[in-house]
Amino acid sequence: MYWNHLLPYVACCGLLAAAGACGKSAPEAGDPPGEVTYTYDDTYFINPEKGMYLTNVYYFRDGNVPEAVPVDYMRSFRAKNMSLSFSQFYLMDFMEKELSDAVLATIRDDFARHRDAGLKTIVRFCYTYTGTESDEPKEPEVDLVLRHIAQVKPLLQEYADIIYVLQAGFIGSWGEWSFTTHFGDDADRTRVIEALLDALPPTRQVALRTPSFKTRVLGTKLRDSVTVATAFDGSANSRIGGHNDCFLASGNDAGTYLTNVDRALWRADTKYTIMGGETCLPDPDYCNCENAYDNLVRYHWSYLNSAYNTRSLRLLEDGGCLEDVYRRLGYRLYLEKAAFTGDWKAGGTIRMEAVMCNGGFASLMNPRRMELVVDNPEDPGDIAVIPLETDPRRWQGGSRNLWVETFTLPAGLRPRTQYRLYLNLPDPAETLYGRPEFSVRLANTGMWDAERGYNLIDTFTTQP
Numbered sequence: 001m002y003w004n005h006l007l008p009y010v011a012c013c014g015l016l017a018a019a020g021a022c023g024k025s026a027p028e029a030g031d032p033p034g035e036v037t038y039t040y041d042d043t044y045f046i047n048p049e050k051g052m053y054l055t056n057v058y059y060f061r062d063g064n065v066p067e068a069v070p071v072d073y074m075r076s077f078r079a080k081n082m083s084l085s086f087s088q089f090y091l092m093d094f095m096e097k098e099l100s101d102a103v104l105a106t107i108r109d110d111f112a113r114h115r116d117a118g119l120k121t122i123v124r125f126c127y128t129y130t131g132t133e134s135d136e137p138k139e140p141e142v143d144l145v146l147r148h149i150a151q152v153k154p155l156l157q158e159y160a161d162i163i164y165v166l167q168a169g170f171i172g173s174w175g176e177w178s179f180t181t182h183f184g185d186d187a188d189r190t191r192v193i194e195a196l197l198d199a200l201p202p203t204r205q206v207a208l209r210t211p212s213f214k215t216r217v218l219g220t221k222l223r224d225s226v227t228v229a230t231a232f233d234g235s236a237n238s239r240i241g242g243h244n245d246c247f248l249a250s251g252n253d254a255g256t257y258l259t260n261v262d263r264a265l266w267r268a269d270t271k272y273t274i275m276g277g278e279t280c281l282p283d284p285d286y287c288n289c290e291n292a293y294d295n296l297v298r299y300h301w302s303y304l305n306s307a308y309n310t311r312s313l314r315l316l317e318d319g320g321c322l323e324d325v326y327r328r329l330g331y332r333l334y335l336e337k338a339a340f341t342g343d344w345k346a347g348g349t350i351r352m353e354a355v356m357c358n359g360g361f362a363s364l365m366n367p368r369r370m371e372l373v374v375d376n377p378e379d380p381g382d383i384a385v386i387p388l389e390t391d392p393r394r395w396q397g398g399s400r401n402l403w404v405e406t407f408t409l410p411a412g413l414r415p416r417t418q419y420r421l422y423l424n425l426p427d428p429a430e431t432l433y434g435r436p437e438f439s440v441r442l443a444n445t446g447m448w449d450a451e452r453g454y455n456l457i458d459t460f461t462t463q464p
Contacts, residue, residue, distance in 0.1 A: 038335045041445045046083045048438050050330025052306035053084035061092035065102040068109035074117035087121045095140045099151045111159035118437035124167040126175025138181040142188045153199035160201045161429035165274045167207045176209045190217045202234040207243040211262040231272035241273030246280040248287040270300040274365045278305030279312035287312050289321035300362040302330040332360035334443035345463040346413040354403045362397045373422040384410035415464045422454035
């Protein structure tokens with residue numbers, strides 16, 4: 001059996017089972033404050049910025065400017081248990097001219113409809129999909145590519161809230177930087193990466209097709225890989241992740257990895273940078289559940305194409321692991337137990353010591369707010385929010401974390417009144433904050449408030 005995929009849950013829950021910390025219920029009304037235990041939920045459910053995705057492709061060619069995909073169609077993605085899409089824009093008609101206002105309008109509409117539909121998207125711009133070395137130009141000349149990036153920059157800034165990651169694109173067939181016409185010089189590739197990083201807010205990442213492209217455009221070595229000290233610091237190094245579009249194709253994923261240094265770089269970097277992609281034509285001797293788990297864990301995968309390559313996906317399904325892969329892509333946070341001490345009264349100070357586990361392959365990658373919400377179930381207006389300082393991006397895939405918070409209860413709490421204590425992990429963008437489809441659900445039973453996007457972690461009655 002592929003026992004590696006069981007390790008996160010065993011590590012987080014099994015080790016404390018003897019002490020009675022696992023397999024119990026979530027907090028119930030009337031429980032006194034103190035120690036609370038939680039039950040792991042092994043069902044599959046969607047969360048923002050992770051999981052399988054479906055693709056929306058736009059071809060701007062022969063004078064045709066397609067309209068953005070209807071918002072109702074995008075909403076259907078969530079009904080299929082997906083919170084991500086892949087938005088790919090083929091700018092075929094613009095090899096020798098700037099993007100038209102009509103093209104920019106379609107891109108804007110696509111982004112706006114993602115926001116309305118409760119989705120985030122992986123974005124790539126490119127020019128051609130012919131995977132051969134021919135005389136056909138694969139992309140415009142360097143200066144025009146840079147002008148195109150400048151044209152889409154305002155849209156990337158305005159809709160950064162719904163952009164999960166921007167794949168570098170623009171160069172070569174499919175935007176994967178192969179079979180290039182005008183970018184044989186790494187200095188020109190570096191100019192594109194610098195322009196893309198500038199086009200996005202510093203909180204968003206750019207993904208490159210192979211690890212060697214990163215070292216080439218940044219001039220870095222393996223020793224410069226992202227560490228816990230440099231993660232999320234806004235530097236170019238910390239903002240460049242990867243996308244492997246030949247996952248499980250062969251032992252080197254069809255040339256994705258050229259050396260062991262390439263593998264070591266992505267193993268290190270992807271603890272803190274986004275990794276995802278798609279499968280391609282598989283080697284049936286290599287495309288199996290054992291190798292899938294090994295690679296998904298080592299390279300901290302967050303997202304995967306649900307529709308390509310179907311042969312690869314069928315091999316994983318036949319092997320009995322595809323559903324679990326779906327479940328564990330990205331983060332999968334759940335509480336094991338929590339202990340509360342302090343004065344449960346208006347203005348009282350509470351210390352919480354909790355065990356937070358991540359049973360996913362990766363951690364949260366984009367900024368995420370954390371807060372406690374206190375409410376009175378008998379009075380909807382009696383509610384307060386307590387901001388927290390913890391950065392949940394630090395909870396690595398497969399990890400078990402001691403989480404300690406000291407917080408002050410609101411001064412307006414009523415004495416001898418029962419309150420509920422929720423954990424909320426909302427999107428920090430003002431455009432998305434308060435929308436439950438963009439908040440993180442914990443993998444615990446009996447905790448999720450779907451209408452508000454909160455996770456119930458305790459109930460208490462205030463002291464006089």
